[in-house]
Amino acid sequence: MNITLILFLIGILGFVLNRKNIILMLISIEIMLLAITFLILVSSLNMDDIIGQTYAIYIIVVAGAESAIGLAILVAFYRLINSPVKNPRSNYSGDPAPPSGGRGPYLHFNLLPVVSSCNLIQSRNYSSVLHRKIPTHTSCVWAGLNPSFITGFSDAEGSFVVTILKNPRYKIGWNVQARFQIKLNEKDRALLLLIQNYFDNIGYISKINDRSTVEFRVSDITSLNNIIIPHFEKYQLITNKYGDLVIFKQIVSLMLENKHTTLEGLKEILEHRASLNWGLSKTLKESFPSIIPVKRVKIENNILSNLSSLPLLPGGGNWVAGFSSGEANFFITMSGTKVWLRFSIAQDSRDILLLKSLVKFFNCGYIAQYKNRKVCEFIVTKINDIIIYIIPFFDQYKIEGSKYNDYVKFKEAAILIKNKEHLTEKGLNKIIELKNSLPPPASLEGGMNKNI
Known part of the structure; x- marks a missing residue:
């Protein structure tokens, strides 16, 4: 009892x-x-x-x-x-992609079979004709992200930041901090968690806030030196952000030598910081007027900048998918009963070489340059190009994050137009519904020069 x-x-x-x-x-x-x-x-x-x-x-x-x-x-x-937790990075030892060339299997809630992406594309001669209707959303949880995808996404959304702030609590009166960060809309929190998971869960993800933003940030100097920088050395950046990485790495090396704790070392760091991002702040220029910026490495010196190399790069398809997940736009425009589709990627004019390489990569589209803004844009509007080149590519190399739903709606509209269903009242109403659910096109004001 x-x-x-x-x-x-x-x-x-x-x-x-x-x-x-x-x-x-x-x-x-x-x-x-x-x-x-x-x-x-x-x-x-x-x-x-x-x-x-x-x-x-x-x-x-x-x-x-x-x-x-x-x-x-x-x-x-x-x-x-x-139970052991497998590190997703272990799938990527050596080659930039798994043997299949894709990102590995994913778990699908609709009990579909586990699939992988196809091999890397060496030719851009797509010829598939699409007829099957597709859902407007999906519920997939990917087992891991491809390293080249992460580099492409970082080329679009990542930043290498070094802050130098006056602080009397420090011996020299200045505090130096280095960090790698990706800042997105709150709706892309899940994507940042996948990126953090790839990087061995270092850094932190910001909490939900009233600004509807979420940020992945790594500021630990050891993690930057041992994990972040080695990744981008192995899977290289292609945009002018490559030059930022070179300077950022030099500053991190100086900090590892404790140069940031002496006035002479701080001045050496400032010489590098002056060539990073937007240069020195007004306060730093006034406090250190004799600083001479180091020369930035020119993007032309980066072997990946060769206009003909992007389609042949190991992981090139995954890089483009990652970059497009951050920078691409999928638009549906209408005037009365007329319908146009537009796929575009806009960049600072410094990266016009990259956009020109995308014309060769996709074998379609053109470059638009704007007179009143330092912006250039890769644009594809022809329905046949969208059907033959753009859609098959992104079906193979998936868009990740919230922009995936934009792509799905864009694709559905393209299929309706290809099959002439937009000429019927039902089809036109469906396209109007899809258009209204997409973000409005961004306005790039000013005149435009069009280069084919």
Whole structure:
């Protein structure tokens, strides 16, 4: 009797203390049930003349079943806490992509088979004709991101930042911090979590805020030196951000030598910082007027900038998918019953070489340059080019993040137009519905020079 009471009290105590752990709660409930079962068992054995031997045997069977369930819960709990977590980066040792050339399998909630992307494209002569309707959204959880995809996305959205702020608490009166960061809209939090997971879960993801933004940031100098920089040395940046990385790496090296703790070392860091991003702030220029910026490495010196090399780069397709996930736009425009589609990627005019390489990469489109803004744009508007080149590419090398839904709607509209369904009232209404669900086209004001 005392044993059953002790078991019951242990079960209650475990239930109260482990309300946030479902497995421990179940174990506690199991202990309470065992206590009650054994209590009934003991009582029945003392009153055989009332209940009978058959009922006593039944109670014994129930007690055994309860014990088996409890043991199963304990085994499940043990396996859970001891199961290894596989590092997704282990899929990418050596080659920029798995043997299939894609990003690896993904888990799909609709019980579709596990699939992988196809091999890297060496030719741009797509010829598939699309007829099948597609859903407007999907629910997929990818097992990991391709390294070249992450580099392409970082070329679009990543930043190498070095802040130098006046702070009297430091010996030299200045505090130097270096960080790598990617800042996105809150709706892309899941994508940043995947990127953080790829980088061995270093850094941190910002909490939900009223600005609807989310940021992945790595500021630990060891993590920058051992994980972030080696990644971008192996899977190289292609835009002018490559020059930022070179300077950023030099500053990190100086900080590892503790140069940022001396005034002379700080001046050396400032010479590099003056050539990074937008240069020195007004405060830094006034405090250190004699600083001479180091020369930035020219993008032409980067072997990846060769206009003919992008289609042949190892992981080139994944880089373009990552870059497009950050910078591409999928638009549907209408005038009355006329419908146009536009796929575009806009960049600072410094990266016009990159956009010209995209014309060769996709074998279609043109470059637009704007008179009143230092912006250039890669644009594809011909429906046949969109059907033959753009859609097959992004079906193979997936857009990630919230922009994926934009692509899906864009693709559905393209199929409707290709099949002449936009000439019917039903098809036109569907395209209007798709158009209204997409972000409006960004206005690049000013005149435009069009280069084919």
